[in-house]
Amino acid sequence: MLSLRKIKVSFLLLYIIPFIIDSILLYTYLNGGIIYWLDSNFPFNPALWIRKILFYYWNDPFFPGAPLAYSQDSLFTGLIIFLLVNVLHLSLEMAEFFYLLIFIYLSQVGFISLLRIILGLLGKRYNRNLIFIGGLVGGFIYSWGFYSYTPPILGVNYPFFILYSLFPIALYLSLKYIFDEKFVSITLIALYLILLSGTQFSAFTYLLWVIIIYTTIITFIWMSIRKPSFIQFIIKNVIIIFITVIAGLEQLYQIYNASLGAFYVGVHDKFLGKPIVISETNAQYNSFPLTSFISLYTPEKYEIVGALLFALVLSSLLFTRDKSSRFFSLLLSLLLIIGGASSGVINVLPLYSLHSTPIGFVIIGLMYGIQHIFSGFPISFIGSLSISYLIPQLFEYFKRKRNYIKALLLLIILLIPSLYVYSNFETASLHTGIRAFNLPVNATNIFYPPQQLIDVGNYLSAHDGFYNVIEFPMQYAGGMYDDNGTKAVWYTIYPLSDYIMGQIIKSPASNVVYPIYLYFPSFNLNNVTNYFVLLGAKYIVLNKQEYPAPGVPLGHAGGYPWNYTKFIEVLSHTPNISLVIENSYYNVYVINLNVSLLYPSEGIVKNVSYYHLFFLYADNTLKAQKQSIIYGLGAVNITNISGVHIKILIDYCNEMYTVEVNAPRPFYLVFDEGYSPQWTLYINGKINARHYMANGYANAWLMPAGNYTAVIQLRIIPTIHEYFIISSLGLIIILLVFIFQRFRVFDKIVKRG
Structure with a gap:
């Protein structure tokens, strides 16, 4: 048992004091409210939230995709808030306070561990307290910096907040596993537990930056120390990739389905008269001229400074022999390149010619990912890690009088890109505020x-x-909730x-x-x-x-x-x-009318506009849930369905129905959920291929006459259940292998054989 005398009080305080500071800052920031912004995914009703995640996989009647907020990446958040609110009976405000506090603190602890292992692998030996201070400062900037409390971290997406907060720990665990441990270890198990949150697949734009950061740092360190062997290095990375996919399998599958639907309802645009897939790339093209590539978000008058900074960093990368210094130069280079890309490098790409080829779609996706709402993540991480990495070295430099000038130069190099990045952000208000549309007041993320x-x-x-x-x-998307007359909440x-x-x-x-x-x-x-x-x-x-x-x-x-x-x-x-x-x-x-989500209907095959459709029903020309407008090739008019009766035998969360049909004549069965091929209807076990769109958004099947049983099912349900099971089994298998390895079960089996 570890003696309490061996625990240094000063070292213990170094962990306690940041937690206290985080608590005070967060409590002051929240001021009794809840952080709520565009697509926040905060569970105001945790019990219902969990129910949606576990049982209701189609939660958006008008959007032809998979669940948006209620899949694996939200399960972790939902379980924590459910525990705090429904089990511990805390208020929503206090539940969010503790939820955020835990992950903010974990991000700082992750930075400390990450800095320690990077310095150790690169052969730099510093006092433990110096490493702690450096990691804590970087982690503090990372968790409380300009990007953390603006969209999308605590504003747009709670699942990404988990990814953002746990990324330093996940990167630390990956480094420790690859360079210090066996193929199956407790570190790999800890990494798998983080990946079970599914947040690595919350958005592929963020995953892109995770891959870039991970690959750059891991590869540089391995090339610097050449350990472990190349084969072991590759195998361990393959294992990490494999468990990343297995642990987040359900979320990956949901994102794939949602992306298919999003593509068809997405906002498309034109450039030079030709179509492009993602309209935001056009907006970025128009917002940032090519000359802003060097100046990094700042007015063009700073181009000379930007050019000098580029030259300084690139020369240090090329001519510095010490691997520790080269790593620092690498971080600064990444910071500049990503910032530059976000500022206009996409202008050199022919947007209008990319939409028609597979590689073009990939390039457009990459262009989409360098918008600041996404690229701010790597800028925040790399900038914070650069500061962490520099602090222990600064202390060492200051021990030698002759190195004051070097330390000052390094500090200036670090501050210049920081000023560049911070120059576009206002810090006048405690609560992050933005101007949206033409509002006379700022929007806040405190609700x-x-x-x-x-x-x-x-x-x-x-x-x-x-x-x-x-x-x-x-x-529109910018609806505002008036909370105090001077600010509004964007949602x-x-x-x-x-x-x-x-x-x-x-x-x-x-x-x-x-x-x-x-x-x-x-x-x-x-x-x-x-x-x-x-x-x-x-x-x-x-x-x-x-x-x-x-x-x-x-x-x-x-x-x-x-x-x-x-x-x-x-x-x-x-x-x-x-x-x-x-x-x-x-x-x-x-x-005060009977409203059904599944009903028999007549069908009028007619390609009418949505406005015409509205007036057909709003003026009583057609009767809702009795007569439907049917869209699609092969559809036929059905004008008389007298005597048709259906009886719902099973209704499983509005995504699987078993219906008893008694129909003397053909009719349309209309299902009031967003049209998608994912919805499948079976008649006596056989798929009904006569699937059409009804009323501009719903599903309709042309049903034959007769007495039979029909089943409507969301096709992805069995697969989702299977993927959850596979992800859970993955953890169990790793645990078993670790236990066998720990107690040398395999060695005993070999000896007995």
């Missing part, structure tokens, strides 16, 4: 959930089931969506929502409720605190020139709609 929101969310959670909820006013995935199994219809996720956005409540419509029913909506929520003024959409000229009282007036006279909740923030209405 204070009002009790009215929680009450409405709990009501919908108890009553809504799998139905969708329409929220007014309709907004697209609205907090209410965390309380229901269906979807909040608010941001126009598909074209069928645009007509509501444009024509309600301005037009005198005979029965707009009919259209709401078509979209599978059972409840309507009116947000009376929408910013920058109730009812005003952002980014759409001429829309909604009225406030929320107009919505109240129109909804009060709309047929079959009743007010069920009214408070200072929300009015909640229920649609």
